[in-house]
Amino acid sequence: MTGTPSRRRHLSALRTPLGVVTALLAITVLVLAVVAPILWTDSAKAVDTDDILAGPSAEHWAGTDNLGRDIVFRTLVATRLSIELALSATLIAVVVGLVLGVAPQLLGRRAGRLVTASINIAVAFPGLLLALFFAVVFGIGATGAVLAIGLAGAPSFARLVQTMVAGVVSLDYVAAARTAGVGRFRILVRHVLPNVAEPLVVNATIGAGGALLAFAGLSFLGLGVQAPAYDWGRLLFDGVSALYVNPGAALVPGLAVLVTGLSFNLFGESIAKAVGVPTQGTALAPRTVVAPRRSTDHAGPATEAPVGGTDDVVLDVRDLEVAFPGADGPVQVVRGVTFAVRRGEAVGIVGESGSGKSLTALAVSQLVDDLGQVDAERLRFLGEDLLTSDTAARRKMLGTSMAMVFQDPMTSFNPTRRIGGQLAEVSRHHHGLDRKQAMARAVDRLGAVRIPAPERRARQYPHEFSGGMRQRAMIGMGIMGSPSLIIADEPTTALDVTVQQQVLDLLAAIRREDDVALVLISHDVTVVGEVCDRVLVMYAGRIVEDLPAADLATAGRHPYTQALVAAVPSMDTALDEPLAVIPGRPVDPADVPPGCAYAARCPLATERCRVEDPPLAGDERGRVACWHAGEPIEPMQLSTTRTDVP
């Protein structure tokens, strides 16, 4: 852990302004601790009876104390004792903490648990309280205070060591060493301690700052250093009693404590940040929040053939664009998408991840987070223009007529609230039902999505539901209103295969009953082909083909459509052959080539494809954007085996 990479990481802490400033301050204080008593002890001792408790003057910058001694010199000289005491206390805390922390590893299960339990009890008590307890036991004075603060700091170090040791011991190579019969002590010395050393030193730096402040606290109470010796806390204690006469007597030692304490503390923190070491503070924060998924989709305008409109159009999207701010200006992830969904129609959107299909759905439902820039020539849902500004009436309309089903049912429910309440909320807000009525509707809807014992289930929390049930409950949330459109973004991806079918059947049943339209986003060509009437194939933020679902398997005209279909293994795929994949990589949205975005991966690509972007041209069979639409492709050219992929 002490090799060059580690040292480099330490040095990187010095590149941050905070790291530099705090490091310089800490070094200055350490130098002062050495030289100040040598240089200024006499000046600090000099009694000036003519100048007792004087305010600041040219002679005494911060005034004098009750014996007429210079405050600045006394503060400077006190540096050594203050630092010595703080470092001794830290040393005690670290050593005792280390011993207690590794003890469970050495002592075996039963005694180890006892130590662990004791540490846990001790950690619950605030350090100051422990310090007071030990100060009573060890007596008032510098020695007692060092022991008190050291022992009071030990439990949190013990907890830290324990956490780190547990982490190291569970590593494979340590487990292997143990299985091979290496003794506990040897494992500790060879494997555990070297791994624990670095974080411990960093935390000791932070702890030294804390010890300094704690010492000032004890001295301030009169329980620390006793006269005639003096540290900063003692000077502060004396200064406070003279606060009305000469505030400088409290201010200067106070500042010394504060600046030194903070610089040790923050220097330690900035190293910890630079090297990624856990600190006592971060070790105990439980994280229940799921990391956000970043969407890395694509960009470039495109002209697409308008869709013939009739009265039963539920969703009408024309030239939809979504852009996100990137390092070099906005990155366009959806580049002009035009489509319409009719009443009762099921439209699938397929494409690789990054093709912009999910963002298209989010943009249509007005749920792109506010960093995303959504633009469209037209965006209408049930005749209502969604491009105008948001109103309460619009929210009500969307809340009751457009249902959303998201990919991961595990994270899409609020973990802190009961399922029934989360469903009922829709009706309470949009239908004006009271709590009881809304809950009754929620129970009814849970029953409608075939959740057994809905009455009881409504009172449960999301974590008490299985994945499939949660997804059904999510659909139930969507039909709290009377939706005309369900937008489902990979609704079955996170579920296992048997449950997938149940969810798809449920969606189909709901659609049949009320003639509800569906937009189903999926990377699973088979599912889309089975459920949908029509399929939109997206590539690099554009629709490249729009075709009847029945044609998907055999009559796709765009080479990308055919490649997607070919990449799905079927019953007659030879089991001993490698799975087929589409060669090359999806386009980076920040760097879309001129011409057809698929050209680089396309077996039919010609010079024209690389220069001129093909428009999405409509005919009686659908729409397709390809200069070579419908040209035959050799099966061997269409896809490649997995071994070819870098």
Next chain:
Amino acid sequence: MATTEALRAAPTRTRGAWTANPWVRFGARRAGRLLVSLWVLVTAAFLMIHLIPGDPVRGALGRTASAEVVAARRASLGLDDPLWQQYLHYLKGLLTGDFGTSLISQVPTSEIISQRLPATLWLALLGFLLAVLIAVPAGVAAGVLTRRGHGRRTELGFTTTSVVLGTIPDFMLGVALVYVFGVQLDLLPVAGNSSAAAYVLPVACLAIGPAAILARVIRVEMVAVLQADFVRTARAKRLPSARVYLGHALPNALTAALTLSGLLLTGMVAGTVLVENVFAWPGLGSTITSSILNKDYPVVQAIILMYGLGVLVINSIVDVSLALLDPRSMILED
């Protein structure tokens, strides 16, 4: 959590119908942990007097006290009995509300505590309330303003301010407050608790640091929660923004904040000791300090016990609130 492992081995292995209920198991486990901690606390308080090197009575009464007086006081305190007998006597005393008698003033410590405890309780409670009242709105607002991709400068300013305020020890803040509002501006009383105005500085002094730390944590949690899938679900329900932030995001941001606020509150209980000394507050904190200096050990023992009890009660309340707020936390440690 590892603490419960040792305890869990002890209770019934055979699970009846009622032990299958997670709330019952949770309650039993917490009660067990509380009892063990309580026993450790009481025993530590008892042993404190016996760990002190030398004769505590001689120490308290000073060198000038005659040998007869010291011997008599020792006998009246039962210090000459065998240790186990003293321990039993101590436990019996605690159960009957007898916390011992002051070596100096001869007043029963239970009387001293009942006089001094309310002032400290008020100080800690008001301080905590103020800290929460500052931290929650500030943290939520900062979280919303600095959510992903927003308010870089706001974030920097907020974090810097809260780090600095959170690291200044409360007694130094107290001295500064006394200097500014008492000495310089002469606006507010700086000692005692005889008027409402006298509460302002001590309560503020106690609250500012924890408020800063808490607000920082709430901001970080809010920023993380606002990116969670369920917040998107809440938006998909087309709820008003306030409902999304306060009804859905905030409760999830609070679980971490609550864990921390338990630590902060226990820290504030201890912090009252220093703050009371700065503002001459007539509570337990100023009493324990003077008692330590006077070597009045029974009083110190009783007050330490009170502080420890306060810490245990706070921790239990926090654990239960956590389980109510986020039922997963109860299951997770099972």
